[in-house]
Amino acid sequence: MAIAWYIMYRKKRFDRSHDTEKVCPRADNHPIRINGSDSSTVLSDSNQSRDSPRTSEWSNMPQWLEGLRRKRVASACGIPKYSYKELQKATWNFTTNIGEGAFGPVYKAQITTGQTVAVKVLATDSKQGALEFLTEVLLLGRLHHRNLVNLMGYCAERGLHMLVYVYMSNGSLASHLYNEKHEPLTWNLRVQIALDVARGLEYLHYGAVPPVVHRDIKSSNILLDHFMKARVADFGISRQEKSALHSSSDIKGTFGYVDPEYISTSIFTKKSDVYSFGVLLFELMSGNNAQKNLMEYVEFVALGVEDNEGWEEIADPRLEGKFDVQQLNFMGGLAYNCVNPVSRKRPSMREIVLALSEIRKPRNSETYRVITEETTFELDLQGTFDSSLTER
Incomplete structure (x- = not known):
């Protein structure tokens, strides 16, 4: 009798646990790197080939x-x-x-x-x-x-x-850029916000297993905490990279930030997030709304970029000239590479994190050098980028 009761008890436990796993797959099906406090220095092994047990x-x-x-x-x-x-x-x-x-x-x-x-x-x-x-x-x-x-x-x-x-007590980045009731963001704070967002995206692309593409990076989806540290929000249309690689006629995203290559091919990749991030960098630099012809303005200013000068023309008037011209020119060149119409010529988020980390260091040279596991590239203050060295 005791043996029969034990067998029935074990069967009920198995059925109950099996039913729960149907509803919620075990977390270890998708190992996520928890220790992601500084993804720019501690790189995960998520770039290794590793398929999820779930189909x-x-x-x-x-x-x-x-x-x-x-x-x-x-x-x-x-x-x-x-x-x-x-x-x-x-x-x-x-x-x-x-x-x-x-x-x-x-x-x-x-x-x-x-x-x-x-x-x-x-x-x-x-x-x-x-x-x-x-x-x-x-x-x-x-x-x-x-x-x-x-x-x-x-x-x-x-x-x-x-x-x-x-x-997030300080609301969205968009509210600080476009709402007059907020004090203008300082240049140093804008650089820090850019680096915070880049680190969040780098984690999605390289720290999450499988990798995740956000698909809707924009200033209203960047939230600021009490200390003005930035966090990426709104994952409603995010997808695992494998899912995003499938062609779909239903284009997702926000006008002004959407990768033109994604529009033409209906295929969203990590480099599509990079494009949106490049637009966000230009927003931080200029204080101009991406949905109000920002990129047309960027292309116009780019025509005058020569001899390591010119991107300062795009600087937000609310900064009142209080910015490092060398840093701004570097960021302009980096942002322009991010919005390259050919996705394979854009830098990866891993490269972008390292590049933005460099901008905060004192530099005497007119050239910033960024080295990653995959590639080495140089970006001068004019924004010249050797695409032959870009990650492919």
């Missing part, structure tokens, strides 16, 4: 959605699940609106631990649907880096989907 985690999204709604599943991949009532109370019945994005309204909230968080509610008519909600839950539950916005929990109840994030 297509994206194809199982509807199953995920069903799993999230099951009351007996307390969390998805280790991410805490909040009830609707908990978040309703934390947001004072959703009266603490602090913004509106493509995803839906965002509310400031205080959870039971006393910590201040941000709650994003998926609007019923949002362009981003349930799959985008699940993409964020799935990805951010496994991506850990100081330059990515941390997901603290989720809620899927009453036909609503909500995401709980670390609260």
Whole structure:
């Protein structure tokens, strides 16, 4: 009798654990480098060939959605699940609106631990649907880096989907560039923000296994914490690199930032993120909105770049001339390489991180030299880039 009871007990445990794994694949299926505090100096082994045990985690999204709604599943991949009532109370019945994005309204909230968080509610008519909600839950539950916005929990109840994030008290980079109520960002701070974002993207491209492409890098998706440290946010349309390499007629992204090669081929790669990052660099330099003909202005200024001079013409007037001309010319050259119309001639995010790290060091030479495992390239102050040495 005891033996029969033991066999039945073991079978029930197996069935229950097997059912849970259907809803939430084990985290070790996709090992993520947790120690990503400084991805520019500690490079992961994610560039080695390594296939995920799951054939297509994206194809199982509807199953995920069903799993999230099951009351007996307390969390998805280790991410805490909040009830609707908990978040309703934390947001004072959703009266603490602090913004509106493509995803839906965002509310400031205080959870039971006393910590201040941000709650994003998926609007019923949002362009981003349930799959985008699940993409964020799935990805951010496994991506850990100081330059990515941390997901603290989720809620899927009453036909609503909500995401709980670390609260970024200084808002978006876009608000600091275009809202007059904010003090102008100093040049040194702009350089630091660029490096923060580059490190976050480098981690996605080389630290995550499989690699992830963000697909919507823009100033409104860069959030700033209390110390003005930048983090990359909004992973609703992000994809694993293998998925992004498939051609699709449904072009994703934001006008002004989208890689023209992606538009023509419908194939998104890491270098498409690099293009968007290049646009972001020009935004930081100029204070001009990428959706208001920024790149046309850049091409016009580029015509006058000669003898290591010229990019200072693009400098944000709010800087009032308080910037290092040598650094600005270097950043202009780097940004111009990032937006090269031929993707294979663009630098990698790994190279960009090292290049931006160099800009913060005192230099007497007129040439910055960047060395990585894959390549060595030189970038002079005019922005001349030897494409024959670029990663291919």
